Amino acid sequence: MDIEAIKKQIESDIQNISSSEGLEEARFKYLGRKGVLAQLTATIPSLPAQERAVFGQQANILKDKIANLILEKEKLFGSPASGAMQESVDIGMPGVSQEVGKLHPITRVIDEICNIFLRMGFQVVEGPEIETEYNNFSGLNIPLEHPSRDAFDTFYLKDYEKLLLRSHTSPVQVRAMKSRKPPLAIVVPGRVYRPDAVDASHLFMFNQIEGLMVDEGIKFSDLKGILEVFARSVFGEDIKMRFRPHFFPFTEPSAEVDISCIICKGRGCPVCGRKGWLEILGSGMIHPNVLRNVGYDTKKYSGFAFGMGIERIVMLKYGINDIRLFFENDLRFLRQF
Ligand code: PHE
DSSP states (O other), rough: OOHHHHHHHHHHHHHHOSSSSHHHHHHIIIIIIHHHHHHHHHHHGGGGGGHHHHHHHHOOOOOOOOHHHHHHHHHHHHHHHHHHHHHHTTTTOOOOOOOOOOHHHHHHHHHHHHHHHTTTTTTTTOSSSSSOOOOOOHTTTTTTTTTGGGGSOOOOEETTEEEEEESSHHHHHHHHHHHHHHEEEEEEEEEEEEEOOOOOTTTTEOOOOOEEEETTTOOHHHHHHHHHHHHHHHHHHHHOOOEEEEEEEEEEEEEEEEEEEETTTTOOOTTTTTTTTTEEEEEEEEEEHHHHHHTTTTTEEEEEEEEHHHHHHHHHHHHHHGGGGGSSOOOOHHHHH
């Protein structure tokens, strides 16, 4: 086969190409898997042994030559691929903007509430979500027969009867009092777990903030004053508060705290069940049994504690009617905060 003749033919073919599409066709025709060059190389085994090496060499030289010719031509009008590349760099096009993330509404309100207490001299403390039965119940004076200790009302860890997912942030009271000495003023944000059926106002996981103050001579009026500063800061200066007698095993006396409805200002509406008041937290003076359990002298020290659900506060603050919205990761919801 006359390689020289083939070379001449191909050279003039390529010279005559006038578009990048034609160039692609030529590349396919000459250098493709079944192209002219591949066919030439395929004949090598059938050649006389002494001609094979020379022929192979010439075929390789020809291959390079064609590749170069195509490359040269390509520079004249650009290959289809590089053409597309050039068009994609349109300096007149607006850039791809990077979206800036922000804090989840729950996190924001936790920060906001912690900051209010930090300004009053409290420290922020955290505790583990997996707790001992002692810290979650016994240490807090919650008796064995209390329904919340039931396996159906609490997530116990399989194979570890004495470990559970804490059902409130109150066990951190026990931890903090055991590891520190009064005076003590802490707030404790964190997740808690209860096997509640999920609906618009219940989830099996939610967030609480616990508060605790212990020192000599702490009185119920201190609790009232601190909580009033908190409620005014979160809900506004004209908010009213009311303390309703209640029962918690770990506080005595105990009170549930209501604020005047932020929607109807106390006149009565669907949000407050026409009562004019919204319950926001549980509180009370720390029960002497709890102080004794952590080794504090009940003659010398007294204190108060309170606990609130964060989701409920965020829902009231922003008028959100379904707790599930917080955890569905729907950006249309999250972007509003
Ligand atoms: N731990 C209680 C609850 O989860 C709230 C509470 C905390 C009440 C501290 C009184 C004192 O319902």
